[in-house]
Each structure stands twice: as C-alpha cells, then as structure tokens.
Amino acid sequence: MFGLIDCNNFYVSCERIFNPSLNGKPVVVLSNNDGCVISRSEEAKSLGIKMGEPFFKLTSYIKKSGLICYSSNFPLYGDISARVMDTLRRETPGIEIYSIDEAFMDLRGVCEKDARLLGKSLVSKIRKEIGVPISIGISKTKTLAKIATKMSKKYPATMGFCFIIREEQIAKVLSGFPVEDIWGVGRAYSKMLNQSGVDTAADFLKKSDKWVRQKMGVTGLKCWRELGGTPCISLEESVPDKKQICTSRSFSYDIFDIEEILKAIATFSSYSAEKLRRQNGVCREAIVFLLTNPFREGAEHHNQSVLVTFSDYTDNTLKIASNACYAVREIFREGYGYKKCGVILSSIISKSENIPSLFTPHEELFRESALMNVLDEINEKYGKSSIVTAAAGVERIRANQNLLSKRYTTSWDDIIQVIV
C-alpha cells in the first residue's frame, strides 16, 4: 500500500496559521510579481476564481466579495512545509517528499487496520500541532493513492482520509473519476483520450495495453498499470540530485537596458551556483535565456537562449556569472523590452566524480573552493544575498510584492510584532 498526504490549499493555509481572521473568508496567494493566482481557499474557489487567473482580473471579487490577496511568501511556506514533513517522518514508516505540500507514504508491510489508524491520526495531529489541514489517501499504488486523496477532498464526510483497497471499491471510484484528473494525464492526453471515447479512469482501463503503449508511450502504460493496481512507480526516499538547476524570474516591467539584464543574469547565476554547491555538484554548461513579453500584442518578440560551455566542470559563482553575462551580450538586442530571463545549469555531475583538467593548477582550485565556502557561510549566517558579486549590483531587482504577509517564522522583527 501507498499513502499520499496533501496539504489543503497549502499557501493559503500557511497564511491562515498566523492570521486566523482569514478563516472562512475568500483568500488567494499570488505568484511572483503578484502575477496570477497560485493558491485558493475553498471560499475563493466557490467564487469561481480559477488557478492561474491573472491578478488584474480579480478586482471585482475584491470589491464585491471581499476577496483577500497575498503576495507569495516562500520562506514562510518552506518553513511550514519542513515542519509538516518532519512530523510525517516521525510518525510513519517512511516518506518520499514529492513537492512542497505533498508526500508519499511507504506502507509496505503495514496491515489494513494499522494503515487506517495511521491515516486518521495524522490528519488530526498535523491540524492540531502545525495548523495545516491535510488530506490523505491510501491505496494499492501511488496513482490510486492520488485518486484516493482527491476523493477525500471531494467528500467532506471522509474527514480528510480516504482508504480504497478492495477491488469493487476501486472499480466504483474509477468509474466516476474523470480521466483528465488522473496523475500523469495532462491536457494533451486528455484531449486525445476524450476523442477516443475515454472519459473516465474506468474507460481508460478498458483500453488494451498495446493501445495505451502506442498512443501514450511507456509513461502512459505505467499510469495505466498503476490504475489497474500494479505498482510501477516506486517510492524514492532520498532526494536525487538535480540534473538541471534553473533560476529565472519575470520582471514587473519590460527591460530595455542591457545593464539591468546583466545584473539580473549575474544574480540568477549566483542563485543557481548556490543550489549547485548545496548538492555538491559541478556543472559544465549553462543556458542563458531572454524573453520578451509573450502577452504584448503588436510588439516584435525576441526569445533566445544560448549555451555556454565551460572549459572545466565548475561550481564557481564568479566563473558562471561572468560567462553568463558574456553570453547575454551575444544575444541581447537593442530596442526589445525583455520581460523575463534566466540561467539554467546543466551537464551536472557530483564533485567527487569530477577529475579536474591536468592543466588547472591545484592551488587555484583550492583557493576557488575556499572562496565559495566563505561566500556560502556568510550568506547562510547573515541572510541570502548578504554578499553578492559586483556584477549583480546592490539594488534588488524590483518585484511587485505589495501584499506580502510578515515573515512570521524567519524574521525576528516580524515574530516580535506578532507576539506584541
């Protein structure tokens, strides 16, 4: 058996922990730059607000229905997530952290009765101790556990916990479960499936394995088998190292000045390099990209990326940033208003696998790595971006974050305010 724990309306729930007056009210959390909706309370969902709805379309809800909007406060959400995951780790045989608000549970060798008890107790424990409402689903495979979780959200009578294990139970649930809601079936496949007369998970299961393989490849086949009760997607308890590391942002306004782009790219290079060092990796390639605003009609667009290859594998912020900035000069075009840019590190291997080039002086490598250690230590101790490259500049890139909640868990000033 596998379990799935999913925090309900996670970002909104985090905001509510420290501001209970938000309970019972329509609340949404917005993406970076207050661009669009990325989390909604139940009340906001009932108003008809969609996931991904742009902020500027919400004004009537704010006026008429008292909708409350928050800028995203990721340090807060990350902190609450860590608390939830710690509790799960303590209380369960094993978990795989799947995303900031979801974790799979390893229930191999656990009997039905114990699984039931565990599910129920976790829902109340996390609610009580951390203040986050969660939903749990347990079934024979990860894909079925996902479906069970959705059922527990759909039916309040389940009290946040849904256990589907017997054949006839599973069959009944699948016959009413829309194919587009299956984990692994996205927009493209649901369109294709609908056109082939497949509307529910049960319809999908009626198709032959050959048909599924041919139309949806091996990933589709795995999904199909999982629905049939055969586990194909295993539980991964340790987090695999990233094969690509990306840092990118949209700007709150169009940027025409290359100097501003260079600052952003230098900053994103540093963030990416920090993430790389955190997993003890080194990379050989970086992709730098620039995009104009795709929503701006009439204007000419320019979207380009460029691949930079380093002479040696590296984790050095300064090398990565200077190469990335050099690349920007290659692709930047005067007269275009850029809306977004980013740096992706790829060809990543672990530092221990790396054999430095014969021609790189050992001493230089040693000094480089000592420098990076100091950089990371200072930023760890005094806060992100306490020390930056000169190329990144001292002013932060302007982002719209006008509706930010306090940093209740990470800033002393804000914590003291709450206490007062």
Next chain:
DNA sequence: TCTGGGGTCCTAGGACCC
C-alpha cells in the same frame, strides 16, 4: 497597466562508430 517558477522523463532523429 497587469499573465509564476522550477523541474522530470521519454522519444525521434541525426551523427557517428565498427
């Protein structure tokens, strides 16, 4: 005026090898 950020896996096709 205003539309997120960060990833993964699979496949087809081209380049290249003997």
Next chain:
DNA sequence: TCTGGGGTCCTAGGACCC
C-alpha cells in the same frame, strides 16, 4: 548499376508534474 547491420550518444521537443 549496385551500397549492411548493428550499435551508441546527443539533442530538441513534447509531454507531464507541483
């Protein structure tokens, strides 16, 4: 005029996830 068979590796693009 005629031009094999069996591989590997890499890349771009498409699909998906939260």
